[in-house]
Amino acid sequence: MKALIALEDGTIFAGHSFTGHGEAIGEIVFNTSLSGYQEILTDPSYTGQIVTMTYPLIGNYGVNPEDMESAAIHPMAFLVKEYNPYPSNYRSTQTLADFLQQYGVLGVEGFDTRALVRHIRTKGAMKGIVSTRDMNHESLIKRAKEWPGLIGQDMVQRVTCREPYGWADNRPVPGTDFSTAQSGMDNPFKVVAFDFGIKYNQLRLLTQKGCRVQVVPATTSAETVLAMNPDGIFLSNGPGDPEGVEGVVDTIKSLLGKKPIFGICLGHQMLGLAYGGSAYKLKFGHRGGNQPVKDLTTGHVEITAQNHGFCIDPTSLPEDAVEVTHINLNDNSLEGMRHRKYPAFSVQYHPEYAPGPHDAIYLFDRFLAMMRR
Known part of the structure; x- marks a missing residue:
């Protein structure tokens, strides 16, 4: 399912959703950890943000109830280079896709995460929107710009x-x-x-x-x-x-x-x-x-x-x-x-x-x- 990622400066990335239809708006950031994606997803500090993982393969050890850091998922969306739908880990109780769907969080893969990260490192973290519903570039960019952002907000x-x-x-x-x-x-x-x-x-x-x-x-x-x-x-x-x-x-x-x-x-x-x-x-x-x-x-x-x-x-x-x-x-x-x-x-x-x-x-x-x- 096609998904678009639009940044407030007009940059567009095209990928596809591995969790079905959805849309999210927030500050797009990146995380350089090699593991711990479940802990990242359940960290309340990511409220209001869209998280991009720099490690290229995500989902390979699944998800389990013992590794929760809170009672829910907090990022608005989760962006990865490649999603692995077949976890191999004796502790795993469900796939990452099922976990994201359980909390209504959009997951997107299949785009150049390195290019996105390099862009953010150069231009700075910025507002963005991820959508499988709105495929209009101008509309997405406009909506990303109009989001109030995190500065001054009581999150x-x-x-x-x-x-x-x-x-x-x-x-x-x-x-x-x-x-x-x-x-x-x-x-x-x-x-x-x-x-x-x-x-x-x-x-x-x-x-x-x-x-x-x-x-x-x-x-x-x-x-x-x-x-x-x-x-x-x-x-x-x-x-x-x-x-x-x-x-x-x-x-x-x-x-x-x-x-x-x-x-x-x-x-x-x-x-x-x-x-x-x-x-x-x-x-x-x-x-x-x-x-x-x-x-x-x-x-x-x-x-x-x-x-x-x-x-x-x-x-x-x-x-x-x-x-x-x-x-x-x-x-x-x-x-x-x-x-x-x-x-x-x-x-x-x-x-x-x-x-x-x-x-x-x-x-x-x-x-x-x-x-x-």
Whole structure:
């Protein structure tokens, strides 16, 4: 089934759908990971985006329920060079096409993904539309241009949980709190995790490291969190522009210095705004499992997984209050920071990434050490 991919600058690619009829509009981005397409699809940080995989063959190990990073698929569409409809993996329970169809997400193959990626790297990430229904080039380009985009939009409200929940037995447990029996009840640390678009593996690792976790909506007030008397506060990843998220920065400001804080990805950016910094949009973002990051506190270089299109400007941070701890070795952008006075630190990348790399899991131990002190 023929499908067209149109970018706002007038560029057109022709492929065909492997999931049937459909149409999607969003920001077209690319991911350089060699594996982990199910984790990418179920990462809420991709809300509002159309994801292109640079690895040429996708679908060869299928999909399984254990590798979900949330309860649904979040990209608007999924673009690949070649789809493999015959997965070979003992853990597979369904094909990628069936998985996409289950959630009504369009999958397109059979076009030059390298050309699309090179175009985005040159021109920057841009708005686009993918369709099997509208074959008119001018119409598609016009509609892509008219889409409002991600800048200034509050995408977190689309993915945050509506009610608090706990985490036990490798699954969400609705309605639990620290006073309710959970798996790992003997774990010494209580952590409140803000859900800006949280990934399940963050909750898995916090639990494995010795925490009881209570997940709360992004709109939860500082007073409500402090009334729960946690040992630490976790700020999760999430989609979109941090400066478009309403109310959260003021909440974080009210929590600084009250409890240890650990932020990841969007949580890192929100923490940076709370410090008084500002954010900017990267040309084409960092998305993949092979980004080199240097820890300036140790001199070690980590290979990291990343998924973000915005970044905190390090020159906007108050130098007397905030220390830069990590930088990206590809472009020297800010990848980590910590407060000089308060127990708070954060990283732009994903130390919890499944299926890997796992170089940065030690950051969860830093969080535990901070709570222990």
